[in-house]
Amino acid sequence: MVGGNAIRGTRVGAGPSGESERGESAPRRRVSYWCANGHEARPSFSMDAEVPEEWDCPRCGLPGGQNEQSPPAAPRTEPYKTHLAYVKERRSDADGEAILAEALERLRQRRELI
Template identity: 65%
Template sequence: MASGSAIRGSRIGAGPLGESERGIAAPRVRVTYWCANGHESTPSFAAGEDVELPETWDCTRCGYPAGQDREAPPAPEASVPFKTHLAYVKERRSDEDGEALLDEALAALRARRGR
């Protein structure tokens, strides 16, 4: 059984923190971005003269690139479909090369088996 003097739900140093204990918060600017699906993202950035805001931002809902122009959001990048090992081999070799390699491998296999 737990001791009756324990402070539950708290830790050392916990408590309400105000501006005086944390310091003054840095000035922020919120920028709105829209993706091709119409999702809106509004991240906040540090405000200042020397701060460059990004042109695009990844949408937090769908991952598409988002821009600051609501009417003309950036187009999503074309995704390359997954290729199998066979697709990569077919890019490197012609059918004739494949037949020659297969014949060579079968000849070596038959020679080992004694046929």
């Protein structure tokens, strides 16, 4: 294939890979985080960066803390609620009966007009 536009021997991200081309890397430190399942994650941070108190575990997704002996508790997940459950939280049974009686009365009035 003579005269083609193909770039040979390269891939995305390829290029000179020396500190002279990229500049010097910032000094880094590794911090250990443990989740409730006992997994350890060791992300690296710049020496200048503020280290977060919690870090999500890459293996199970639970939050991890820096204290291995007392990792953060798993977040409590709320169970799925139906529309009816939300309505029952907002209205009492007496309110529901009054709304039903009103709706039935309107329906009966419409049927009489037909």
